[in-house]
Amino acid sequence: MKSLAELQKIKANMKQRIVLREGSGDIRVVVGMATCGIAAGARPVLNELVKDVSEEGLSEKVTVSQTGCIGICQYEPVVEVFEAGKEKVTYVKMTAEKAKEIVEKHLKGGQVVEEYTIGAYQS
Numbered sequence: 001m002k003s004l005a006e007l008q009k010i011k012a013n014m015k016q017r018i019v020l021r022e023g024s025g026d027i028r029v030v031v032g033m034a035t036c037g038i039a040a041g042a043r044p045v046l047n048e049l050v051k052d053v054s055e056e057g058l059s060e061k062v063t064v065s066q067t068g069c070i071g072i073c074q075y076e077p078v079v080e081v082f083e084a085g086k087e088k089v090t091y092v093k094m095t096a097e098k099a100k101e102i103v104e105k106h107l108k109g110g111q112v113v114e115e116y117t118i119g120a121y122q123s
Contacts, residue, residue: 032067033068
C-alpha cells in the first residue's frame with residue numbers, strides 16, 4: 001500500500017462485497033460453505049458469483065450469501081437460487097466457470113441452466 005487513496009479504494013471494494021452479501025434483493029443465491037463444500041471448491045464459486053453479480057449491475061436484484069451444510073455433500077459445491085413465487089433451483093458440482101454462466105443465463109437472463117441442476121445429475 002503506497003497511499004491513502006489506494007487504501008480507500010480497497011475499503012470501497014470490500015464494503016461493496018459486504019453490502020452485496022447482506023443485500024435484500026428479489027433473488028437470493030446461497031452457496032454451501034461447510035467443510036464439505038469448501039473442500040470441494042465452493043470458495044472460488046462464491047467469489048465468482050459475488051464478483052459477477054456486482055460487475056453485471058445485479059446487486060440491487062440479487063443477494064449472494066453463504067450457508068453451512070445443505071445436506072447433499074456428494075454434489076458439492078452446491079448453489080441454491082431462491083426467487084419469490086418460484087421453485088428453488090439447486091445447482092450442483094459447481095465451478096467458477098459454471099457460476100459465471102449461472103449469472104449470465106439465470107440471474108440476468110431468467111433461464112435456468114438445467115444441465116447444472118440436481119435433477120440433471122439424478123436422471
